[in-house]
Amino acid sequence: MILPSKKEKRTTSSMGKFVFLSVTILSLIAVTMLEILGVGYGYSSYQNELQDIKKNLIIKEQENLRGEIYSVAYQIKQNYLSQYKNFTDGIRQKALDGTKLARDMQGGQNREQTLKKLKIEFENLGDENYLVYDYKSRNLLFGKDSGAHVLALANNALDKQAAIMQSSVGSQNILSFATAYEPLNIAVIYSKDIDKFNAKFIDETKIFIKNLALDQNKYLFLLDKNSDKILLSNSAELENNRYAIFNQKRNEILNQLTSLARFDTKEGFLTYEWSKNDGTRAEKLSFVKDIGVLGLVLGTGTFLDETDKLATAQRQELFNDFVYKIVIYLFYFCIVVLLILMSAKYIKNMFDRSIAKFSEYFGERENTGGYIASDEIEFTELQTIAQNINEIIREKERLNFEKKQSAILLAQYKNSIDSSAVVLRFDTRDMITFVNGAFCELLDVSKKQLIGKPNEILLNKGLNYEILKQISQKIWAKHEWQGVIKTYKKDGSVCSLKTSITPILSGDDEILEFVCICQDITLLIAQQEKLQNHLxxxxxxxxxxxxxxxxxxxxxxxxxxxxxxxxxxxxxxxxxxxxxxxxxxxxxxxxxxxxxxxxxxxxxxxxxxxxxxxxxxxxxxxxxxxxxxxxxxxxxxxxxxxxxxxxxxxxxxxxxxxxxxxxxxxxxxxxxxxxxxxxxxxxxKKDKLISNVNLTQNLKRAIEEDRIVLYKQAIVDNTSNQVIKYECLIRMIDEDRNVILPIDFLGIAKNSNLYQKLTDIVIEKSFKHFSQNSDEFSINLAIEDILSPKFLEFFKAKLQKYENIGRRLTIEVVEDEGIENFDKVNHFINEVRKFGCKIAIDDFGTGYSNFEYLMKIKADYIKIDGSMIQNIDENEESRKVVELMVEFTKRFGIKTIAEFVHSNTILNTVNAIGIDASQGFYFDKPKPLEA
Known part of the structure; x- marks a missing residue:
């Protein structure tokens, strides 16, 4: 055994120390950066929330104020409408009672006797609001008022135009209702002072508001925007006074509040300085809204000093929370630093122990010299590894010769196996000699079921004969075959395998066996089939x-x-x-x-x-x-x-x-x-189609840039020669400011889904213009519009928005295709007639417009097409057809309008036939709405 020297013992833990310091320093840097980012993010959030506190409180106050005013204003308006209805119903009933009295008094006597008795009866009633007008003598039979409005009321009653009528008598505004009793040739009129009614309503409203329960810091006030007057306030000295008597500052505030109710929104918020009940001044937020009756403006407000106190408290709470978070961050930071130090120390000890054992293991081998210059390596641990690697190299060289044949086989196996983990081997007798676990798992079979058996699981009978023949020819020619083979799992399901079959050769170039490397592509094929279904x-x-x-x-x-x-x-x-x-x-x-x-x-x-x-x-x-x-x-x-x-x-x-x-x-x-x-x-049609594309783009830009405009052309009564209404005609202004006629772009609009936008523009612009005057007018609607439930709802919404506009509107039905569903058409007509709209059939006498069409639609007017009118003074056939049209329509009370009346001769012919009205260049050329 080779023991480490003293120098080696001293350097045994050098790499461990390096690892310890590296882990510790890098971890501390990372944790510190995270801590800094966390604190920075917390501070940024704190600043954002700090800025939003006051704004959010004010928004909440605004919502509260608006909700209170909306609720009270709605109650006041509903109360006024109810009382006004009762007031007018009472006037109407009084007039009818007077007529009944006249009828009951007649009883077979002559007129003069009846009128004398009737006068006595009215005097006995003691109601000075009655007036009785004698049509025969053109004088008042009863009552003192002799104003012009009496005659107007009497004439309305005679014409059966029964309606409430408002008029002024001196400084008094009155509401009247008149009924005619024709057997006595008199009119009974009943009138009442509307100013008294309004004053009474305002007094009742003030009482109603005072009785409402509100927060101590709030109160409701009532302004009159017609007279710039305070009607109700929490201060008695302000009530029932005009703004002008107050100081300039207070006058300006009151005028600003009133102005908010005059804007389109009829409401708004205002912040200003105002005196509190204790005499101190503070910033106040108020909300006012036009109630919608009698020029009354309802308002309420709240002083913002309490809001400021609440904001200050919330800011302090937010600051305390931020400080608390900082303390928590620091606490966790200290804990994490401690854990890092303990973990780094633990890792170092583990590393030292592992390296020591590793060195001891390889130190047992005999040192016979090596091929790696280990003495040039700095760390002891790596020096020991290098020495042992040299031993392994020498051992490997000794075995190389013995394993040369095996190395050749292993190299060939490696080339086949590298591409896939699903492997099967079979010998030259077609018997399976090896399958790996992935193959068994894929097909749900065991090795025991396959090894030693014929290779029928891949080269199965289900394969096409030509494919089997091709495989056999390839592999026995010592070439690799690649393709897709379909085989079957244990449960009978099909499995598609991308397969490579490679012959394994000996050193003598003889075939030893065959290796099949497979890749499961069943899902891929399924996805390809699914993709095909998407097409x-x-x-x-x-x-x-x-x-x-x-x-x-x-x-x-x-x-x-x-x-x-x-x-x-x-x-x-x-x-x-x-x-x-x-x-x-x-x-x-x-x-x-x-x-x-x-x-x-x-x-x-x-x-x-x-x-x-x-x-x-x-x-x-x-x-x-x-x-x-x-x-x-x-x-x-x-x-x-x-x-x-x-x-x-x-x-x-x-x-x-x-x-x-x-x-x-x-x-x-x-x-x-x-x-x-x-x-x-x-x-x-290339040029025409490209022109249509360009025109479509121009039309889109014209809509976006508000270059779709309306012209008008007068329709004149043939008896009085007076203008009775105007027809609205659409025009497009191109980018060079030229006027483009609808014949050039309406067809394009219908085929490019722009037609509905043009219809919406015609309705909005015509309604807006004619709501500002008393003229009658007509617009054209295509049958596609009329048949659309969505358009009907849109059109009714516009009629409701522009109140009473329908009574002056005629809808000209434009039809370029036959109508198959007259029920839907008549449903549309019935709905718009509820708003007072009239119906006209445009271009009657051509296309699909005929007498059956006329009877089913039940129109108020027909407009005889210009092609029938423009030569009617010379074309006898046209004249006879038009005469039949006029005769037919007169029987059913339908009025007629002639189009294209361009000369005096045409007009004389039209008048001779009996057509009610005319339209054409002879009277008026189309001109902009504002002209």
């Missing part, structure tokens, strides 16, 4: 859009692409249901497959009712591909698809492109739908 439409089992894109990306030339849609498929889904729609898609795809038989064509389903056909040269050229698309269209026009006792004749729209781009085929298809053309070839 298939689950409903029709056709390849999908991604499959088509992949095919086109392969870049093979001579490809024709056809993109086609089912026309009106959306209506089929809505009317018959999606189940019927799916069955139509399946039957259509099966029918097209049959038409494609024995033709080099591929069919794809892209989305919903959108399909694509792919044809290739030389089987197809441009003409033959076009002809096949025509055959498909004709087939579905003549052959109905039977679904659930219903027959569907399908119309298709095709777009064809030969540039291998799906997008160009889709553009051509969209143009076919727009122009109602069965088939459009992209190359033939």
């Amino acid at each position: 298939q439409d689950p409903l029709t089992k056709l390849p999908n859009r991604q499959a088509l894109i992949d095919k086109l990306n392969e870049g093979e030339g001579g490809v024709f692409v056809a993109n086609f849609d089912i026309l009106k498929f959306k209506q089929i889904n809505e009317y018959y249901g999606f189940e019927t729609g799916d069955l139509i898609l399946i039957k259509l795809s099966n029918a097209v497959r049959r038409l494609m038989e024995n033709k080099n064509l591929e069919l794809y389903r892209l989305t919903n009712d959108n399909f694509a056909l792919l044809g290739r040269e030389p089987d197809f050229n441009k003409e033959s591909f076009f002809k096949f698309c025509e055959q498909v269209i004709e087939y579905f026009k003549n052959e109905a698809l039977g679904i659930k006792n219903n027959k569907f004749y399908i119309d298709l729209a095709f777009g064809i492109s030969s540039d291998m781009h799906l997008i160009t085929a889709e553009m051509a298809k969209d143009y076919a739908k727009e122009t109602k053309t069965p088939i459009v070839v992209f190359e033939e």
Whole structure:
């Protein structure tokens, strides 16, 4: 045994000391950095929370104030509406009671006798609010008021325009209701002072507010924004005074509070300095809201000094928490440092003991000199290892010759095994000699079941004969065979193995055995099959859009692409249901497959009712591909698809492109739908389609930049020659400020999902403009809008927002396709008529507009199409058709409007026929709304 020298004993623990110091220093640095980061993050969080305390408290106060005001304001407004209704109902009932009294007094006497008695009866009632107007003498039979409003009320009553009417008599504002009693030729009017009603309501509101229970630090105040007056305050000296009598500072604050209620939001917050009950001044936060009746503004507020105290307390609490966290951090830091030192010491001792044992083990070998210069190595432990390695090298050289044959075999085994852990060996008699554990585990069999048995688990009868033949030829020719073999597990499930079979040769180049290295790729194949399913439409089992894109990306030339849609498929889904729609898609795809038989064509389903056909040269050229698309269209026009006792004749729209781009085929298809053309070839309409794309982009930018504007054109009454309403006409302003007519962009809008946005703009801009005046107006709505439940809700919301706008609105129904569901149309009409809207049929006499259409829609107006009017003075046939229209509509009380009236001659002819109103350049050219 070679014992270590004294020098070696002194250096035995040198590496241990190095490890100890390294672990200790690196650990301390890491822990210290983590401690610094933790404290820094804690301090940053502390600063952020410190800044948010006051802001969060104020936000909470604002929410409390708003909630209190909203609740009280709602109660006040509801109370006013209820009392006002009772007030007006009482006036109406009094007037009706007076009429009843007149009817009861008549009783077979002549008029003069009855009127005398009636006057006496009214005088006996002792109610000075009654007025009785005599139409015959044009004087008051009873009552003292002789103002102009009496005559207006009486005339309204005679015209059966019964309504509450407000008027002024001197300094008094009154509400009146009048009823006519025609047998006596009189009007009974009852009036009451509305100012007294309002004053009483305000007094009751003040009492209501005073009785509310609020926090000690809060109170409600009531302002009148119409007269800039304080109606209610917690201070008696402020109540019932106008702002102007107070000092400048207080006056400014009150005006600012009132101004908040005049903004669009009708409410707002204000922070200002105000006197408390104890006479001290403090910062105050107030919230005011316009109640919505009589110009009343309700407000409340709270002084922020209590908020400041609460914020200070929270800051102190936050600071204490931060200090506590710092102390905890330091405590844990000390514990971690102690643990590091103890762990490093423990590791050092373990390392020293291990190295000592390692040196002792190798020190037992005889030192016969070595090949490594061990004396140049610095550490004793590594010097000992080097000496022993030299011994191993010498021993290895001695054995090399004996193991030369084994080394050759091991090298060949290694080359085969390195690529996989699933291994099988069989000999030249095809008997299995070895399987590893991974092979047994994969196929769920034991080594005992395989070793010594024929190799049927890999080279099984299920393999194709050609594959077995190929394997045999390869391996017996001393070449490696690679491929995929499918075998079976114990439970019968298939296992796919990527297999390499290598012949093992002796030194004499003779085959000793065969090694099979396998890799399980069952999951990989399953994933490939799943990926293939992702390229298939689950409903029709056709390849999908991604499959088509992949095919086109392969870049093979001579490809024709056809993109086609089912026309009106959306209506089929809505009317018959999606189940019927799916069955139509399946039957259509099966029918097209049959038409494609024995033709080099591929069919794809892209989305919903959108399909694509792919044809290739030389089987197809441009003409033959076009002809096949025509055959498909004709087939579905003549052959109905039977679904659930219903027959569907399908119309298709095709777009064809030969540039291998799906997008160009889709553009051509969209143009076919727009122009109602069965088939459009992209190359033939390329310039037009690209122009449409550019126009679509221009239209999008115009919408985004608010360059969609409205024009108006007057509609004139043919009897009075007065303007009765305006039709709103849409225009687009291009980037060069040119005005673009709707004929140039509405069709594009419908095919690019922009039409609804244009409709929304027309409604918003027309409602906003005409809400600021008293003119009547009309807008055009397409039948697609009318049939949409979502649009109906949107339209009703706009009618509610712009109160009473519906009474001045006429909706012109624009129809470019036949209506299949008049129930939905009439539902829309009934809903909008609740708001007072009228209905007109536009372009009557052309397209789908006919008398049956007119009777089902029940319109208020028809607008006779300009094509029937523009030459009516010269075309006798047009005149006769228009005369029949007018005669028909008059029988049903429907008014008529002539379009395209451009000359005095046309106007005279229109008047002679009896048309009620006219529209055209003769009266007015379209001009901007503001003109």
